[in-house]
Amino acid sequence: MRMENYPIFVKLQDQPCLVVGGGEVALRKIRLLQSAGAKITVIAPDICKGITQEFGPNIQHNRKKYEDSDIGNYRLITAATNDVNINAQVSARAQALNIPVNVVDQPELCSFITPSIIDRSPVILAISTGGSAPVLARQLRSKLESLIPAGYGRLALTMRKIRDEVKTRIVDEKSRRLFWEKIVHGPIAEKIFLGQITSAETELQALIDTPNAYIETGAVWLIGAGPGDPDLLTFRALRLMQQADIVLYDRLVSDDVLNLCRRDAERIYVGKKRSDHSLEQTKINQLLVDLAKQGNRVVRLKGGDPFIFGRGGEEIDLLSKSNIPFQVVPGITAASGCATYAGIPLTHRDHAQSCLFVTGHLKDGTVDLDWYQLATPNQTVVIYMGLIGLPIIAKELIKHGVDKNMDIALIEQGTTPQQRVFTGTLNNIVETIERAAVRAPTLIIIGTVVQLRKDLVS
Numbered sequence: 001m002r003m004e005n006y007p008i009f010v011k012l013q014d015q016p017c018l019v020v021g022g023g024e025v026a027l028r029k030i031r032l033l034q035s036a037g038a039k040i041t042v043i044a045p046d047i048c049k050g051i052t053q054e055f056g057p058n059i060q061h062n063r064k065k066y067e068d069s070d071i072g073n074y075r076l077i078t079a080a081t082n083d084v085n086i087n088a089q090v091s092a093r094a095q096a097l098n099i100p101v102n103v104v105d106q107p108e109l110c111s112f113i114t115p116s117i118i119d120r121s122p123v124i125l126a127i128s129t130g131g132s133a134p135v136l137a138r139q140l141r142s143k144l145e146s147l148i149p150a151g152y153g154r155l156a157l158t159m160r161k162i163r164d165e166v167k168t169r170i171v172d173e174k175s176r177r178l179f180w181e182k183i184v185h186g187p188i189a190e191k192i193f194l195g196q197i198t199s200a201e202t203e204l205q206a207l208i209d210t211p212n213a214y215i216e217t218g219a220v221w222l223i224g225a226g227p228g229d230p231d232l233l234t235f236r237a238l239r240l241m242q243q244a245d246i247v248l249y250d251r252l253v254s255d256d257v258l259n260l261c262r263r264d265a266e267r268i269y270v271g272k273k274r275s276d277h278s279l280e281q282t283k284i285n286q287l288l289v290d291l292a293k294q295g296n297r298v299v300r301l302k303g304g305d306p307f308i309f310g311r312g313g314e315e316i317d318l319l320s321k322s323n324i325p326f327q328v329v330p331g332i333t334a335a336s337g338c339a340t341y342a343g344i345p346l347t348h349r350d351h352a353q354s355c356l357f358v359t360g361h362l363k364d365g366t367v368d369l370d371w372y373q374l375a376t377p378n379q380t381v382v383i384y385m386g387l388i389g390l391p392i393i394a395k396e397l398i399k400h401g402v403d404k405n406m407d408i409a410l411i412e413q414g415t416t417p418q419q420r421v422f423t424g425t426l427n428n429i430v431e432t433i434e435r436a437a438v439r440a441p442t443l444i445i446i447g448t449v450v451q452l453r454k455d456l457v458s
């Protein structure tokens with residue numbers, strides 16, 4: 001099929017460009033031209049406040065109505081007025097002089113189209129629907145935005161720096177391609193995305209110096225999978241999950257999240273229930289090291305955030321001691337996800353100025369917490385793993401001075417379609433949840449902020 005338009009990228013650094021029109025639409029076009037380094041002239045009787053504020057002295061404003069004689073030696077022209085006649089006049093004149101012209105929202109008057117762009121300069125992606133469906137282009141753009149790391153430009157710049165050296169040192173074309181692929185898909189690129197440029201450059205140099213001695217070590221990515229709803233994953237989490245060779249996942253990682261991992265990645269369940277540890281923690285730590293040493297990209301997927309009651313610190317300790325490249329990707333912790341989905345702000349000017357996260361895990365049949373600290377007024381207390389210990393928690397808080405009518409919420413399977421929220425007081429919550437046959441995971445929130453739920457749930 002014939003290609004409708006011929007895509008090119010135009011160098012505009014210090015090039016004279018004309019924008020006819022001075023409103024909000026013109027402002028957007030000026031922004032784009034400015035970011036490409038163009039020298040901009042605007043012709044309009046008036047310009048909007050935004051143009052003055054953002055570009056004041058950096059553009060040439062000719063305060064007048066457009067006339068054909070205004071078109072001189074310009075590299076590109078944009079017509080962005082709300083007068084169709086002027087737009088048509090600009091287009092005709094520009095095209096007569098063979099100057100590329102774009103008329104906003106009038107594709108029939110354009111000799112070039114401005115695409116939707118994803119800017120990771122020097123990497124730029126442009127999407128065009130030939131002016132037929134800009135909304136579609138924007139939708140595609142937002143999908144791609146989430147897949148292309150913000151640091152892609154840095155990666156390209158780093159590759160540009162060593163390009164000539166690589167060409168001289170690795171002469172065989174196929175070996176060179178493999179070399180570049182190893183960088184783009186491996187831990188060096190991930191370092192660059194994280195901004196660790198010096199360390200990445202050192203590794204790159206070592207790789208150029210001894211390409212054959214390079215033994216592919218894998219890497220471990222410790223990823224916070226959030227509390228359940230897959231929409232709560234970060235862009236980085238999703239990107240790394242889609243590169244995984246092997247995924248080690250916990251009990252709390254939802255199927256919906258797990259299904260977003262690379263389809264052919266091997267999955268290993270290492271979850272722990274209260275009394276059933278399918279794999280002991282030390283064995284998980286060792287397994288991560290062993291799998292990475294075999295050259296695998298290992299995703300360790302953990303519920304919530306790896307560093308909040310997640311033993312992430314222990315897992316990276318052995319990785320670090322074993323010189324395995326690793327990265328920790330934060331996730332939305334249960335407190336944040338569950339509170340938001342239940343309509344309970346964790347802090348509020350009139351209710352709580354601080355918030356405490358604690359674990360209510362039973363140890364030797366009791367809960368070992370600093371009850372005086374928990375009983376401090378004007379704060380919210382969030383208790384992870386507190387379901388079994390709830391009767392003790394409620395009793396101890398009342399014993400240490402908290403009002404027996406203090407508000408409490410228990411959120412079951414928060415952020416998932418099965419979410420249930422139970423509210424009550426310290427005095428009656430145990431009875432309430434006994435009747436409801438609540439199942440883990442659950443999160444407990446104690447504090448007067450719970451009262452706000454009735455106004456904040458839509």
Ligand SMILES: C[S@@+](CC[C@H](N)C(=O)[O-])C[C@H]1O[C@@H](n2cnc3c(N)ncnc32)[C@H](O)[C@@H]1O
Nearest residue numbers: 227304305310333334384385413414441442443
């Ligand atoms: C071992 S901790 C892990 C916490 C996790 N690292 C985080 O940041 O959320 C497990 C506890 O988190 C809480 N939790 C995790 N996901 C939850 C959810 N979807 N709904 C309610 N509570 C949840 C429960 O209290 C559960 O017992």
